[in-house]
Amino acid sequence: MDNRITPQNSLVSVRNLSFSRGTTKIFDNISLDFERGKITAIMGPSGTGKTTLLKLIGGQLYPDQGTISVDGENVHQLRRAELYNLRKRLGMLFQSGALLTDMNVYDNVAFPLREHTHLPESMIRTLVLMKLQAVGLRGARNLMPNELSGGMARRIALARAIALDPMMILYDEPFTGQDPISMGILVHLIKSLNTTLGLTSIIVSHDVHDTSAIADYIYVLSGGKIVGQGTPKEIQQSESEWVQQFMTGAADGPVHFHYPAKDYVDDLLSSGKRY
Amino acid sequence: MTAFLQYLGQSTRISFTKLGRASCFLLQILAGILSLLARPRLLLKQLYSVGVLSFLIITISGLFVGMVLSLQGYYTLSDFGAEESLGVMVAASLVRELGPVVSGLLFAGRAGSALTAEIGLMKATEQLSGMEMMAVDPIRRIITPRFVAGLISMPLLAALFSAVGVIGGQMVGCGLLGVDEGAFWSQMQSGIDFKDDIINGVIKSIVFGFVSSWIALFEGYDAIPTSEGVSRATTRTVVNSAFSILGLDFILTALMFGEH
Numbered sequence A: 001m002d003n004r005i006t007p008q009n010s011l012v013s014v015r016n017l018s019f020s021r022g023t024t025k026i027f028d029n030i031s032l033d034f035e036r037g038k039i040t041a042i043m044g045p046s047g048t049g050k051t052t053l054l055k056l057i058g059g060q061l062y063p064d065q066g067t068i069s070v071d072g073e074n075v076h077q078l079r080r081a082e083l084y085n086l087r088k089r090l091g092m093l094f095q096s097g098a099l100l101t102d103m104n105v106y107d108n109v110a111f112p113l114r115e116h117t118h119l120p121e122s123m124i125r126t127l128v129l130m131k132l133q134a135v136g137l138r139g140a141r142n143l144m145p146n147e148l149s150g151g152m153a154r155r156i157a158l159a160r161a162i163a164l165d166p167m168m169i170l171y172d173e174p175f176t177g178q179d180p181i182s183m184g185i186l187v188h189l190i191k192s193l194n195t196t197l198g199l200t201s202i203i204v205s206h207d208v209h210d211t212s213a214i215a216d217y218i219y220v221l222s223g224g225k226i227v228g229q230g231t232p233k234e235i236q237q238s239e240s241e242w243v244q245q246f247m248t249g250a251a252d253g254p255v256h257f258h259y260p261a262k263d264y265v266d267d268l269l270s271s272g273k274r275y
Numbered sequence B: 001m002t003a004f005l006q007y008l009g010q011s012t013r014i015s016f017t018k019l020g021r022a023s024c025f026l027l028q029i030l031a032g033i034l035s036l037l038a039r040p041r042l043l044l045k046q047l048y049s050v051g052v053l054s055f056l057i058i059t060i061s062g063l064f065v066g067m068v069l070s071l072q073g074y075y076t077l078s079d080f081g082a083e084e085s086l087g088v089m090v091a092a093s094l095v096r097e098l099g100p101v102v103s104g105l106l107f108a109g110r111a112g113s114a115l116t117a118e119i120g121l122m123k124a125t126e127q128l129s130g131m132e133m134m135a136v137d138p139i140r141r142i143i144t145p146r147f148v149a150g151l152i153s154m155p156l157l158a159a160l161f162s163a164v165g166v167i168g169g170q171m172v173g174c175g176l177l178g179v180d181e182g183a184f185w186s187q188m189q190s191g192i193d194f195k196d197d198i199i200n201g202v203i204k205s206i207v208f209g210f211v212s213s214w215i216a217l218f219e220g221y222d223a224i225p226t227s228e229g230v231s232r233a234t235t236r237t238v239v240n241s242a243f244s245i246l247g248l249d250f251i252l253t254a255l256m257f258g259e260h
């Protein structure tokens, strides 16, 4: 493939990463690159460790082996203050939005500004209204998080994530559980923010259709390995069974429908024991 | 037998690792106190929800405890013709023991459980990790202000409890049972020692405030981030705080009043 990302223009590079939870290997020696200014998607079935990968990139979890560097800095060798400085330049959109429930929308978006800058309130107001305008929710500034729909909460979280003008945003399943309209809005927002603000985006998703529509490059993960990578077009034409199963949504294939278990008939017949 | 020993060993190990985590957590809380001084507003807000919102339960309970003490004390004291000592008896019981202990237990039930549930839910809804990703240390921003608020509120609440209790005792003793009011107050004044009684009571309440805030915040922060996990953590807060308060009360009492 000729359009592979070269390490020089990658903002995040993951090298030979291994990570386990207990005895399960979640990542087994994988390497990925995320190019500057592009939208890169990480796709894979639920439970493959997509959220875990974002947390590793953000320095919330430590790898067993391998390195992750963001903008040339090795995330896991930074000291605490340096890590916090790096994080100020990253925005992360959690699956749930993770808005602070004891403040209204306005204060949530103002939160990072108030924590990290000494701007006067009038300036903060201008910035907050600008960010809210960008996600189309300037009118919702006085609502509390429990008064927001799921889609609105995610857009507010997005406004908060761009409050400090980050260089990169990590999106954890931004489309999951959205109605088609909010989905369309989010897809459009992610794409337009990426171009207008010159961001780099990493989107974690299992939504094949909408992610392919905006991603520049896709990695497909399964069972701790990268099972496919390329532009959306290449992925769709991929011959890998893994990728095909994932893209077409077949119930059985290399990824099994059943969680590992002992033989079904044996299991049914072994009465007497409770489990 | 080996299974039992194994169980014993394992649960001891689990308790000790938990104690270790709790100690690290405490150090991180304490490390944040200096930076809290720069942001007194965070503290004020918590003083309100931890302290001020506990006023009502403390006042009402203090009143009733004082009234009951007075009733019970009167019947015992009057057997010896010592009704006039009712004042000192009520005040000493409140200031030394019941004030710190009962308000500590009420504090754990009212404010401690609320803190655990709040922090546990913040963890379950990813608000704490969200903060970390925004480069805001959740311990400094969320935990330390609550801890300091508990530390400040507890002695004040205990003092409130004792003061209201004395008034309740006076109402019942002098109003209902006919103890001479002058004797009630003057005996109390001469019988209560500032250092031995009041200061020691305050020390107790500070210790109880420290311990129950620490337990409440740690249980919330360490909770398994699910509804069940948070509910269990809340229960543990109340149970562990109660045990710690009662156990520490015995130790502190033995140290403070032991040599008399």
Ligand SMILES: Nc1ncnc2c1ncn2[C@@H]1O[C@H](COP(=O)(O)OP(=O)(O)O)[C@@H](O)[C@H]1O
Pocket (backbone or CB within 6 Å): A021, A026, A045, A046, A047, A048, A049, A050, A051, A052, A053
């Ligand atoms: N805190 C945790 N403790 C133990 N295992 C976890 C924890 N979080 C996630 N896991 C496990 O790690 C795996 C990957 O989780 P996750 O990254 O959330 O998957 P995804 O986001 O791809 O759905 C899952 O099998 C999950 O059971």
Ligand SMILES: [Mg+2]
Pocket (backbone or CB within 6 Å): A050, A051, A052, A095, A172, A173
């Ligand atoms: Mg996930």
